[in-house]
Amino acid sequence: MSGVKQKAEPGTLYVVATPLGNLRDITLRALDILESVDIIAAEDTRTTLKLLNAYQIKGPKLVPYHEHNEKEKASLLIEKLLAGQSVALVSEAGTPGISDPGAYLIRLAHEKGLKVRPVPGPSAISTALGVSGLNLKNGFIFLGFLPSKRGERQKLLQQLKNEKRPFLCYEAPHRLKAMLKDALKILGPRRIFVAREMTKKFEEYFWTDLPSLLEKVKDNNPRGEFTLIIEGAPEKLTRQINPEERLRVFLNQGLSLKEAVKLVAEETDISRKEIYPLALKIRDSLLKKP
Numbered sequence: 001m002s003g004v005k006q007k008a009e010p011g012t013l014y015v016v017a018t019p020l021g022n023l024r025d026i027t028l029r030a031l032d033i034l035e036s037v038d039i040i041a042a043e044d045t046r047t048t049l050k051l052l053n054a055y056q057i058k059g060p061k062l063v064p065y066h067e068h069n070e071k072e073k074a075s076l077l078i079e080k081l082l083a084g085q086s087v088a089l090v091s092e093a094g095t096p097g098i099s100d101p102g103a104y105l106i107r108l109a110h111e112k113g114l115k116v117r118p119v120p121g122p123s124a125i126s127t128a129l130g131v132s133g134l135n136l137k138n139g140f141i142f143l144g145f146l147p148s149k150r151g152e153r154q155k156l157l158q159q160l161k162n163e164k165r166p167f168l169c170y171e172a173p174h175r176l177k178a179m180l181k182d183a184l185k186i187l188g189p190r191r192i193f194v195a196r197e198m199t200k201k202f203e204e205y206f207w208t209d210l211p212s213l214l215e216k217v218k219d220n221n222p223r224g225e226f227t228l229i230i231e232g233a234p235e236k237l238t239r240q241i242n243p244e245e246r247l248r249v250f251l252n253q254g255l256s257l258k259e260a261v262k263l264v265a266e267e268t269d270i271s272r273k274e275i276y277p278l279a280l281k282i283r284d285s286l287l288k289k290p
Contacts, residue, residue, distance in 0.1 A: 008036040008086040009117075013077075013109045015102065016088045017095040017121030021200035023054050027121045031055055038085040041065035041077055043101055044092040065089070067101050074105040081114050088119075095123045099144040099170055125168060128195040128227040131205050134166055140229075141167040146179055153179065157186040162269070164232040173222040177214070183230065184210040191231045197224040243268050243275055247282050257283055 006029055008014065014033050019025040034040060034052065040060045042048035048062060065073045077087055089096045089105060096102035109116050125142060134140075141160070146169050147153045160167055171179050183190070189211050197203045202224070208216075210230075243264050250260035261279050265272045 006032040006036075008033050008038075008088070009115065010084045010086055011081050012086050012115040012117055013081055013106065014086070014088045014117050014119050015096050015106060016090050016119040017123060018048070018051060018090050018093060020093045020122045020124060020127065020198045021203070023051060025122050025199060026051065026055070027119070030119050030121055031057070033088055033119050034060065034090075036060075036086070037088040039063055039077065039080060039087045041073065041087055041089045041105070043090065043096070047092050048090055060088070065101060065105070070101050070104050074108055077105060078108055078112055078114070081109065082112065093122070093124075095121070098123065098125065122199075124170065124195075124198060124227050127198050128168065128193070128205075128229060131195065132193045132207075132229050134193070134229065134231075136166075138165055140165050143167055143169040145170045145172070148175060150178065150182065154182050154186060157182055161186060162233050166229050166232050168227065168229045171226045171228055173224060173226065176222050176226060177217055180210060180214040180217070184214060187230065187233075193229040195227040195229075198227065200224075243270060244278060244282065247275070247279050248286070251279070251283055251286055 014037060016030050016033055017027075018030065034055075035057045037060050040048060040052075041063050043066050045062045045064050052058070052060075063073065063077070065077070081087055089102050091097075091100035091102060094100070097106055106116055129136065129140065141163065143156070147156060183192075187210065189209050191207060191209050192213055193205070193207050194213065195203075195205050198205075246264045246267060247260055250263055251257070255263070257276075257279055261272050261275050264270070264275050264279075268275075
């Protein structure tokens with residue numbers, strides 16, 4: 001691809017990634033687009049203005065575009081795009097449309113047949129995963145911000161209890177303690193990777209476990225935005241156990257069919273529904289023995 005300076009094309013929506021904290025993390029192409037578009041739709045105009053001033057960019061009209069005015073402003077921006085103007089969508093930090101406003105506008109632009117172009121760059125997801133050292137060959141799960149309501153949050157964590165892949169989430173400082181309490185209660189003492197204030201002055205990255213992190217923050221007020229990666233459920237060594245052999249042992253010991261099935265399910269992580277027919281077959285074979 002050419003390294004020539006790029007100018008925004010008419011009637012195009014650009015989804016522009018901006019720095020997480022350090023303003024030097026902006027890409028050259030992002031600067032080209034921000035300088036040449038007609039309109040910049042910004043989640044936080046104050047933050048975006050600091051970025052523009054740092055690189056002496058003047059001219060594009062700044063339009064507030066956040067969760068409270070998203071649908072109203074989206075219609076206005078679509079009108080501008082259809083009229084041939086170019087628009088850059090930026091969030092407060094990172095890549096728009098990922099746990100930030102933007103997805104609605106992007107979807108609407110696609111529906112109207114408008115050109116939507118990415119201008120890739122910083123992302124909290126890839127940044128945190130990249131410095132975690134996790135082996136991601138089997139993938140990971142991204143949860144965004146966990147539900148603020150305790151019941152909904154606990155329900156989600158319960159659904160993830162047996163998930164083997166690591167899961168990543170964002171958390172606000174004022175909700176961190178409550179989230180960690182729920183996670184420890186439901187998931188147990190898992191290891192957790194903490195990325196806080198990424199690329200900013202007081203950034204920190206470290207591995208710990210849920211009990212230790214909860215202990216660390218319980219008596220103080222944590223600051224900054226947190227990106228957390230919780231390890232998936234540990235592989236049980238007992239998964240190597242042959243369920244048929246274990247059922248025979250338990251049934252020979254005089255345990256009831258129900259008790260034997262329950263124990264083997266706990267040892268192997270195989271559902272009782274799957275084990276029950278095998279248990280019936282083994283019990284019948286044992287009863288036929290002289």
